[in-house]
Amino acid sequence: MRQLASPKTLQSKETSHRILTQAMRIFLEKGYHGTSIDDITQAAGVTKGALYWHFKSKEELLKKIVEEFERRFLDGLIQAVKDVRGDIHDKFGKYFRYNAAFSYYNRELCVSFTTLAAELVGAHHGTEPQFRRIYKKYQTFLSRLIRQGKKEKIFKKEIDPDLAALIIIAFHDGILIRWFMNQNEIDGEAYVQTFRKIMLKGLMV
Amino acid sequence: MRQLASPKTLQSKETSHRILTQAMRIFLEKGYHGTSIDDITQAAGVTKGALYWHFKSKEELLKKIVEEFERRFLDGLIQAVKDVRGDIHDKFGKYFRYNAAFSYYNRELCVSFTTLAAELVGAHHGTEPQFRRIYKKYQTFLSRLIRQGKKEKIFKKEIDPDLAALIIIAFHDGILIRWFMNQNEIDGEAYVQTFRKIMLKGLMV
DNA sequence: TCATATATACTGACTGTTTAGTATGTAAAA
DNA sequence: TTTTACATACTAAACAGTCAGTATATATGA
Numbered sequence: 466m467r468q469l470a471s472p473k474t475l476q477s478k479e480t481s482h483r484i485l486t487q488a489m490r491i492f493l494e495k496g497y498h499g500t501s502i503d504d505i506t507q508a509a510g511v512t513k514g515a516l517y518w519h520f521k522s523k524e525e526l527l528k529k530i531v532e533e534f535e536r537r538f539l540d541g542l543i544q545a546v547k548d549v550r551g552d553i554h555d556k557f558g559k560y561f562r563y564n565a566a567f568s569y570y571n572r573e574l575c576v577s578f579t580t581l582a583a584e585l586v587g588a589h590h591g592t593e594p595q596f597r598r599i600y601k602k603y604q605t606f607l608s609r610l611i612r613q614g615k616k617e618k619i620f621k622k623e624i625d626p627d628l629a630a631l632i633i634i635a636f637h638d639g640i641l642i643r644w645f646m647n648q649n650e651i652d653g654e655a656y657v658q659t660f661r662k663i664m665l666k667g668l669m670v
Numbered sequence: 671m672r673q674l675a676s677p678k679t680l681q682s683k684e685t686s687h688r689i690l691t692q693a694m695r696i697f698l699e700k701g702y703h704g705t706s707i708d709d710i711t712q713a714a715g716v717t718k719g720a721l722y723w724h725f726k727s728k729e730e731l732l733k734k735i736v737e738e739f740e741r742r743f744l745d746g747l748i749q750a751v752k753d754v755r756g757d758i759h760d761k762f763g764k765y766f767r768y769n770a771a772f773s774y775y776n777r778e779l780c781v782s783f784t785t786l787a788a789e790l791v792g793a794h795h796g797t798e799p800q801f802r803r804i805y806k807k808y809q810t811f812l813s814r815l816i817r818q819g820k821k822e823k824i825f826k827k828e829i830d831p832d833l834a835a836l837i838i839i840a841f842h843d844g845i846l847i848r849w850f851m852n853q854n855e856i857d858g859e860a861y862v863q864t865f866r867k868i869m870l871k872g873l874m875v
Numbered sequence: 876t877c878a879t880a881t882a883t884a885c886t887g888a889c890t891g892t893t894t895a896g897t898a899t900g901t902a903a904a905a
Numbered sequence: 906t907t908t909t910a911c912a913t914a915c916t917a918a919a920c921a922g923t924c925a926g927t928a929t930a931t932a933t934g935a
Contacts, residue, residue, distance in 0.1 A: 876935100877934105878935085879932105879933080881930105881931085883928100883931090885927080885929090886925105887925105888923105889925100890923075891920100891922095892921090893920070896917095896918105897916075897917105898913100898916095901911085901912080902911085902912100903911100904908085905906100
């Protein structure tokens with residue numbers, strides 16, 4: 466009788482972590498439907514039995530990745546910005562710095578979340594509600610931030626916060642995807658700086 | 671012996687067009703690897719024989735879509751902007767108007783190109799060079815436009831044209847993907863206006 | 876402390892299904 | 906009567922997931 470593993474030994478914990486890491490890498494490379502279970506087991510150096518001992522399905526692997534993104538990136542971001550004492554300048558500054566640093570050190574997690582969302586949202590996949598919930602949470606967070614920025618007369622008064630939040634998320638997604646596609650050509654530092662400048666001050670003089 | 675179809679009759683032309691249209695729709699919905707040939711034939715109301723009479727493989731279907739995007743959207747855009755007599759203001763205005771109108775009337779083509787690129791670029795897929803070539807062409811076009819804008823002192827002098835072009839493309843992609851994901855909630859008109867304003871003038875006062 | 880028992884952490888062959896693509900048949904048009 | 910434009914029936918490979926069995930770690934009792 467199958468029972469879901471609650472890992473005890475170090476060895477076992479390391480195995481399941483290796484599987485998850487490789488899954489993330491290959492999902493990013495080939496997409497969810499383009500990745501086979503055998504691709505993952507091969508890369509992780511385990512057999513199918515091991516994978517299905519730790520995870521009950523391919524979908525569960527995906528869910529774990531999505532959960533990790535929500536917990537580590539989004540919840541971390543919200544908390545970090547909340548902790549800032551200061552005006553909206555400081556908070557937006559923190560937003561950019563957190564974002565850039567986290568994406569830099571967790572590139573695979575961030576980009577795979579984004580591309581997997583692009584692949585699976587709208588596809589009637591089981592994880593769609595989870596993706597949508599996370600995007601909604603992100604939008605709500607940004608929307609509040611922008612509202613505050615308008616109150617403090619730092620952001621333009623004619624901007625609709627919900628819409629602007631959506632657009633910032635769109636920018637964020639696009640930036641990540643392009644970063645992945647052109648990884649060899651992009652100087653990350655300059656990329657983020659330019660992104661930030663355009664978003665806050667625009668292209669025009 | 672199989673020979674590639676060069677459609678003659680109206681009937682046949684309509685069939686292949688129906689197959690391609692449905693392929694685009696379902697690729698967009700489920701992704702390339704998530705879509706089966708049977709999904710497409712069912713939706714198009716034909717059998718496998720018909721599909722493989724008109725197209726030699728699943729990959730060819732994809733290539734046709736990518737070609738159509740390049741020819742109709744990108745080449746059309748470049749030509750339209752080239753035809754503008756006026757300064758960079760007028761050219762960028764044309765860029766936005768063309769972009770918005772084309773995306774609006776060819777939503778499936780634009781969004782499916784973008785999401786398929788996100789799924790397949792980096793996946794060692796046969797169409798990768800084609801995708802890359804098109805993105806490169808788009809970047810070169812925008813980069814020239816920005817350079818001109820800098821000469822005319824309309825864009826900020828400290829902006830790197832190649833990098834800014836990449837970022838505009840990133841914005842463009844992100845905007846399309848988000849439009850697809852939140853199609854029911856978004857007022858297209860306001861969305862495009864806000865996008866344009868943020869990109870040109872920024873969020874800040 | 877050493878045998879016994881039991882839960883954990885796998886192995887790798889196997890299953891049924893789905894997949895892209897093919898081979899063959901056929902009706903209608905040219 | 907030959908070519909076009911399909912339909913039908915098929916194949917081989919790939920797929921996600923299962924299962925019987927096994928090795929290893931840990932807990933328990935003599």
